[in-house]
Amino acid sequence: MSTVAADLETILSSGIRLAAPLAFAACGEYVAERAGTLNVSVEAMMLGAAFGSIAVAGLTGSATAGLLAGVLLGALVGSVHGALSHRWHVNTFVVGLVLNALVLGLTSYLVTVGDLGRHQVAQVSVPGLRDLPVLGAPLFVERWPVYLLLALVPLTWWLVERSRWGLELRAAGENPEAADMTGIRVNLRRRQALLWCGALAGLGGAYLAVGEVGSFNQNMTAGRGYLVIAAVIFGGWRLGRTLVGCAVFGLADALRLALPALGHTVNSQLLISAPYLLALLAMLLFTTRQRRPGALAQPFRRAS
Amino acid sequence: MAPEPALRLRGITKRYGAVVACDGVDLTLERGEIHGLLGENGAGKSTLMRILLGLETQDSGAIDRDGRAVTITGPRQAAALGISMVHQHFSLVDPLAVWENVALGQSGPVRRAAVRAGVRAAAERYGLAIDPDARVGSLSAGERQRVELLKCLRRDPAVLIMDEPTSVLTRAESAELFAVLRRVVAAEHRAVVLISHKLAEITTATDRVTVIRAGRVVLRRATAATTEAELAREMVGREVTLGAAVGVLPHAPAPAAPASSQAALRLRGLTTRPGLDDLCLTVHAGEIVGLYGAEGNGQKSLGDVLSGLTVPDAGTVEVAGAPVDLRRPGALSAAGLGIVPEDRHHAGVVLDLSVAENLVMTRLGDVSGRVFVDRRRLRRRARALADEYGITAPSLDSPLRTLSGGNQQRVVLARELSGRPRVLVAAQPSRGLDVGAVEDLYARLRRCASDGIAVLVISTELEEILALTTRVATIFRGRIVGELPTAQADAERLGLLTGGAA
Numbered sequence: 001m002s003t004v005a006a007d008l009e010t011i012l013s014s015g016i017r018l019a020a021p022l023a024f025a026a027c028g029e030y031v032a033e034r035a036g037t038l039n040v041s042v043e044a045m046m047l048g049a050a051f052g053s054i055a056v057a058g059l060t061g062s063a064t065a066g067l068l069a070g071v072l073l074g075a076l077v078g079s080v081h082g083a084l085s086h087r088w089h090v091n092t093f094v095v096g097l098v099l100n101a102l103v104l105g106l107t108s109y110l111v112t113v114g115d116l117g118r119h120q121v122a123q124v125s126v127p128g129l130r131d132l133p134v135l136g137a138p139l140f141v142e143r144w145p146v147y148l149l150l151a152l153v154p155l156t157w158w159l160v161e162r163s164r165w166g167l168e169l170r171a172a173g174e175n176p177e178a179a180d181m182t183g184i185r186v187n188l189r190r191r192q193a194l195l196w197c198g199a200l201a202g203l204g205g206a207y208l209a210v211g212e213v214g215s216f217n218q219n220m221t222a223g224r225g226y227l228v229i230a231a232v233i234f235g236g237w238r239l240g241r242t243l244v245g246c247a248v249f250g251l252a253d254a255l256r257l258a259l260p261a262l263g264h265t266v267n268s269q270l271l272i273s274a275p276y277l278l279a280l281l282a283m284l285l286f287t288t289r290q291r292r293p294g295a296l297a298q299p300f301r302r303a304s
Numbered sequence: 305m306a307p308e309p310a311l312r313l314r315g316i317t318k319r320y321g322a323v324v325a326c327d328g329v330d331l332t333l334e335r336g337e338i339h340g341l342l343g344e345n346g347a348g349k350s351t352l353m354r355i356l357l358g359l360e361t362q363d364s365g366a367i368d369r370d371g372r373a374v375t376i377t378g379p380r381q382a383a384a385l386g387i388s389m390v391h392q393h394f395s396l397v398d399p400l401a402v403w404e405n406v407a408l409g410q411s412g413p414v415r416r417a418a419v420r421a422g423v424r425a426a427a428e429r430y431g432l433a434i435d436p437d438a439r440v441g442s443l444s445a446g447e448r449q450r451v452e453l454l455k456c457l458r459r460d461p462a463v464l465i466m467d468e469p470t471s472v473l474t475r476a477e478s479a480e481l482f483a484v485l486r487r488v489v490a491a492e493h494r495a496v497v498l499i500s501h502k503l504a505e506i507t508t509a510t511d512r513v514t515v516i517r518a519g520r521v522v523l524r525r526a527t528a529a530t531t532e533a534e535l536a537r538e539m540v541g542r543e544v545t546l547g548a549a550v551g552v553l554p555h556a557p558a559p560a561a562p563a564s565s566q567a568a569l570r571l572r573g574l575t576t577r578p579g580l581d582d583l584c585l586t587v588h589a590g591e592i593v594g595l596y597g598a599e600g601n602g603q604k605s606l607g608d609v610l611s612g613l614t615v616p617d618a619g620t621v622e623v624a625g626a627p628v629d630l631r632r633p634g635a636l637s638a639a640g641l642g643i644v645p646e647d648r649h650h651a652g653v654v655l656d657l658s659v660a661e662n663l664v665m666t667r668l669g670d671v672s673g674r675v676f677v678d679r680r681r682l683r684r685r686a687r688a689l690a691d692e693y694g695i696t697a698p699s700l701d702s703p704l705r706t707l708s709g710g711n712q713q714r715v716v717l718a719r720e721l722s723g724r725p726r727v728l729v730a731a732q733p734s735r736g737l738d739v740g741a742v743e744d745l746y747a748r749l750r751r752c753a754s755d756g757i758a759v760l761v762i763s764t765e766l767e768e769i770l771a772l773t774t775r776v777a778t779i780f781r782g783r784i785v786g787e788l789p790t791a792q793a794d795a796e797r798l799g800l801l802t803g804g805a806a
Contacts, residue, residue: 164407164414171397171408181395182408182455183380294399302359 005134007262011254012138017212019250020146021046021204021221025228026235026242027149027156028074028200033232034160035193036173036186038297040096041081043225044103045074045198046205051107053206054216057119063210066119067145067203070210074202075195077103082191089299100225108218120214121145143211145203152200157239159196169193173293176300186300201225223276230279237291245282252278308371310335310495311356311387311463316365318351325351326362327519333463338489338496340510340527342503342539344738346708348519349499353465357382357389370462383409388461390452390469398441402451405440409455426454430484445472445599449481457488464488465497470505471735474598475766475795482509501539501738503532504767515539540740567625568758569641569727574619579605581782583619587727587758592749594773594790595762596798602782603762607646607731612636624726637666642720644713646731646762652716653704660686660700663719685722693718694744710741717748728752731762746772766795 025042032039049070057066081099085092124147126140160166169189171179176186208224209216227249235242252275259266311333318326326348333339343349354360356367358376367374369385376382382389396405407419423436432450440451449469456464466485470478486509488494500506506513507527515523515538523530523538537543569587574580579602587593597603608614609621612633620627623639630636636643645651653662663686664671671682686700695714697707704712713733720728730749734742749772753759763769769776769790776793778786778801786801 162414162416164412167400167404167408167414171400174399175397178395178397179408181379181389181391183378183383184408185380291399 007258009134009137010261011251011258012134013141013254014257015247015251015254016138016142016146017250018253019247020149021208021212022224022228022231022246022250023149023243024152024204024207025201025225026231026246027152027239028197028204029228029232030235030237030239030242031156031160031169031200032190032193032197033237033296034166034173034293035169035190036176036293036295036298036300037081037085037092037190037194037197038229039078039081039194039197040093040229041077041099041225042197042201042228043221043223044096044099045077045201046208046225046228047100047107047219047221048077048103049074049202049205050209050220051110051216052202053210054116054119055110057210058117063119063121066210067121067206070206071199071202074198074200074205076198077202078194078196078198079191081198082194085299086187086190086194089301092297092299104219107216111216111218116216118214119210121210143207145207145211148203152203153239153243156200160239165189165192170293172300173295176295176298180300180302190300201228204228222272227275227279230276230283233287234279234282236286236288237293248282249275249279307335308368309333310370312368312371313352313356314366314368316352316355316362316367318348318355318360318362324519326355326365328365329516329519329521331514331521333495333497335462335495336489336493337511338485338498338509340506340513341497341499341516342501342506342513342535343516344501344539344740345710345736346738347516347539349516350467351519352516353389353467353497353499356387356463356465383459383461386460386462387465388456388459388463389465389467390449390456391467394448394452396440396448396451396455398439400440401436402434402438402440402443403436405451406436406455406458409459422458423454426457430454430457430487431480432484446474446477449473449477453481453484461494463495463497465499467499468501469498470500470502472599472764474764475799477598478505485509503535503539503739506535507532517541536739540738568623569729569760570622570625572620572622574606574609574616574621575782576602576605576609576614576616579614579782580609580616580619583779583782583784585760585777585784587760589726589758590753590756591775592753592759592761592773594769594776595760595779596766596769596776597764597779599764601779603731603764603779604646605782606779607643607729607762610636610641610729611643611645611651613651637723637725640723640726642723642725642728644716644720644728644730644733646735648712648716653712655705656703658701659690659695659697659704659707659715662704662715663689663700663722666719667723689718689722693721693748708738708741709736710738710744713737713741713745717745721752725757727758727760729760729762732764733761734763734765734768766798769793769798 025046029039029042052073053066053070056069057063077099081095084090084095121143124144130136130140168184171184172186172189179186205221231245231249232242234245256271256274309332313329313331316326316329329352341349351360355362358378358381374385403420403423406423407414420436427434432454434447434450440448469481485496489496498510510527513525513527513530514521515535517539566589567586568589571583571585574583609616615630621630623641628635628639649655660683664682668677671678671685683700690700693714695711697711704715733745749759761772773790776788776790777784778798
């Protein structure tokens with residue numbers, strides 16, 4: 001195999017692995033935003049779940065149980081965020097930022113308490129297809145949770161676009177007053193959307209830990225939650241484009257990791273900021289506000 | 305035994321602090337009738353209806369539905385009890401399709417095909433033509449109202465509440481709406497509550513009428529046994545001389561000052577996309593020009609341009625012969641143009657600032673030293689304006705939110721006129737005001753004209769145009785399509801001039 005093809009395969013491979021956690025979380029953030037919450041705590045959801053998944057995997061000896069725990073922990077963060085911002089009407093950004101700081105601090109402390117060890121879910125590799133040139137290894141040799149995306153993406157789309165729940169939460173995100181008049185429980189729908197967001201962001205974070213890396217280290221999500229928010233904005237609040245955004249950011253991250261191996265020497269600290277720079281640029285160039293939910297980030301309380 | 309009334313309210317009382325919004329209100333609603341509920345803004349109509357929908361809870365009193373006492377905890381439960389409301393401020397979600405909005409009002413799984421077919425069938429049955437796949441945001445006000453009504457009717461309500469349904473409709477659309485309501489009542493035996501402060505509407509469309517004033521029922525009668533004059537008197541609590549708006553006088557007297565030849569306001573080729581298409585209009589000092597047309601023909605864009613909210617794509621605005629640089633904030637106001645915007649809550653006032661602050665906010669320089677606002681001068685000025693314009697407020701320091709619509713409108717008018725403008729633009733000035741407040745507003749606008757101010761009234765209300773203006777221009781799809789002296793205008797001619805849309 002030529003070296004170009006090999007390099008490409010390496011970059012694609014790690015690009016998909018780096019994009020997957022973003023994609024899981026983006027499916028959640030997308031739902032939260034359609035319901036009207038610009039959910040900043042997606043970072044906390046991912047990081048908390050990443051820690052929790054490794055910890056639970058250590059306690060139970062099962063990486064899959066860890067993955068599940070990550071989902072639950074993410075949902076827990078989502079329910080806390082929901083209760084604070086859509087029941088007691090604390091400013092959603094303040095809640096999000098505080099949760100992010102809290103989870104970062106808490107996990108940074110807990111990781112020093114004891115050795116969490118290494119836990120990783122099984123790898124699957126699809127016979128036959130894995131031998132395809134270039135695309136074979138990146139697409140068909142993966143830790144199994146990646147393939148959950150195949151079900152979760154269509155499910156997310158169906159829930160939002162086709163189910164009554166989705167119709168009601170879109171109404172809550174576009175025009176909460178009208179939705180309320182119609183008899184929709186706006187804040188309940190928003191809390192539920194945050195729960196979904198937490199579960200999926202939790203899955204993303206857990207996948208990062210027990211799926212890809214196999215261990216937890218301090219601040220291991222390193223702002224990926226913010227990239228997810230950027231992806232939804234880049235995607236113009238459309239699921240397909242949001243996932244394209246995740247892929248682009250994932251590939252940029254992979255490229256950053258691959259550059260030294262390819263013989264380029266760039267300041268590594270500078271490189272770390274590359275995906276975020278790219279996210280800024282992408283939002284600047286491709287964002288349309290056209291499909292922005294009408295009441296995004298606006299709290300709803302019935303006027304008296 | 306006579307059938308139980310569809311709805312009976314007994315002694316409904318609701319207090320907000322010291323204010324009694326509803327004071328022992330009794331209201332009986334029979335099946336098969338259109339019941340008019342008439343009252344000024346703040347009389348307690350809205351509170352009563354919010355109680356019926358479960359958005360508020362009454363302090364005392366009971367509600368019977370088909371003879372059974374019920375407690376209503378929210379819109380969802382109201383709907384389950386067969387009480388549904390068509391809102392004054394629409395309860396539609398713009399980015400969603402018509403069928404999605406209709407589906408929102410129902411329950412169970414969303415079956416796209418079934419809902420769309422249902423919309424088509426209902427549209428046919430009631431004569432409310434509408435495309436189920438259209439996005440609600442792209443519809444005209446009249447069409448939106450149809451969607452709203454369809455959404456309600458699909459729930460099969462026994463009691464249908466219509467809150468000021470015609471405030472954004474043209475005459476033809478209003479007539480069509482009332483025909484549909486009559487069908488709903490006669491053929492399907494529903495009960496309709498029609499909330500309005502338009503007397504002509506109440507007398508033509510309802511079977512019985514209840515008038516409330518200051519939270520109490522002051523009149524309850526068969527519509528045929530009453531007159532507009534009596535209704536107006538009961539509603540306001542005194543004799544009213546509003547002229548054409550209550551249908552007592554066909555025309556207002558022409559203003560004293562003759563129109564001078566000097567153009568105080570000249571709009572040349574104003575174009576905004578979307579909205580205005582090469583709009584040209586001239587208003588002379590001392591005249592009141594009406595800009596008449598069905599909602600959604602560019603009036604809002606024009607209002608935005610004249611408020612300085614939108615910079616037009618092409619065209620100029622000249623005040624007293626000098627072109628205004630529309631890109632500079634405050635240029636219009638500095639040039640001598642005052643505006644009473646269409647939506648005063650969004651563009652006219654700051655509801656949470658005090659009455660005094662709202663009164664002086666555009667001319668803070670007049671009440672400030674070099675750096676600080678002089679509170680004493682501010683209050684003195686505000687007091688003078690409040691007295692001059694008859695603004696009734698608990699105190700000048702209370703938030704503007706606590707004032708009635710009529711008084712809020714007076715605050716805007718007082719503030720705009722305090723700058724001694726050459727031109728006053730009033731967009732839908734009487735919308736949401738009660739009869740007494742409208743009477744006062746009209747008198748003030750006429751006085752402006754006789755003081756030599758050029759007045760432009762943008763309105764969708766034919767009565768308003770006929771009662772107030774000396775010349776009328778009609779707008780259709782962002783263009784002026786006709787102009788004539790108001791004395792030669794009537795509903796038919798103006799209807800033709802507005803592209804047949806009126």
